Amino acid sequence: MSVINTVIKPFQASAFKDGKFIEVSEKDVLGKWAVFFFYPADFTFVCPTELGDVADHYDQFQKLGVEIYSVSTDTHFVHKAWHDSSETIGKIKYTMIGDPSGVITNNFEVMRPGVGLADRGTFIVDPDGVIQAVEITAEGIGRNAEDLLRKVKAAQYVRNHPGEVCPAKWNEGDATLAPSLDLVGKI
Template sequence: MGIIGSTVQPFTATAFQAGKDFFDVTEKDIEGKWSVFFFYPADWTFVCPTELEDMGEKYSVLQDMGVEVYGVSTDTHFSHKAWHDSSEKIGKLQFPFLGDQMHTLSNQFGVLREGVGLADRATFVVDPDGVIQIMEITCEGVGRNANELTRKIKAAQYVRANPGQVCPAAWEEGSDTLAPSLDLVGKI
């Protein structure tokens, strides 16, 4: 797909966030910050609320890391508010939900299901320059894990702050990293 390393293009989406009036989010709002675009197929469904609740449990940790989370589906911001107001699990969530009924974001990130009008279950991590650094797309029946996403974001932030270093498989914050060089070829 060639999306890793690409830059988020201009967009405007109306958001719902607990305790706030509806508001617009654009590409300007993500400048200078880490962002997660957490696409899910639809409000009022099955796997989606479990994933969103899991993400909500990590939201304060992600905020402390300088990361904003945007839940995105092709529903409207009105549907997001109604779901928030009527679901115990969704009602606890504090991050903004973007309405993408015109499919702008779903098309831009390449996750709109042809002929269905729903987004795939997909996660994108965008760095402070608006560049997509991480993506994950799963099938309809497989939920994501916010702990693993948090680990990956920590690794991406480490690599950005430490040029010339890379994080090996299963890297955890504080673990050893690698400095790729000709000397390491065939020795790992």
């Protein structure tokens, strides 16, 4: 079952952000753009490269009004320990959610059955809490924050310009399409 165009489900979780433990729920997400960035586990190999890449682009996401929530089935305590011990993870300013119960990971349908770890899943959520984009990759395939930024910009553009869509490889400032009968078979 696809979670595209569904509203995120309720959750309550402990997280690590800005040197503090905080509580986060779906209510904190509503009213702004959000990216949920699921990864298998702290203290691993591909995961820190991805989280560091997102950290390097966090200011750009913030300028777009987007909050980042990284999520793994580790606890918020493990997130803090990883943050304190890794130069790459130490630069993270966004919220690192602990999901040891697997509620959030299951809500987004990225829990590996029988393993207790999340797949590499990325979800773009609009201010209404509706999932607009999903990317799921296999264990060894890392994601790219620049492409994620491009997808967020496309999702925001489509939301702000009803009747227009963004074609393949669209980047901010590129031409869009206005679907119509006249375009059928001409693209």
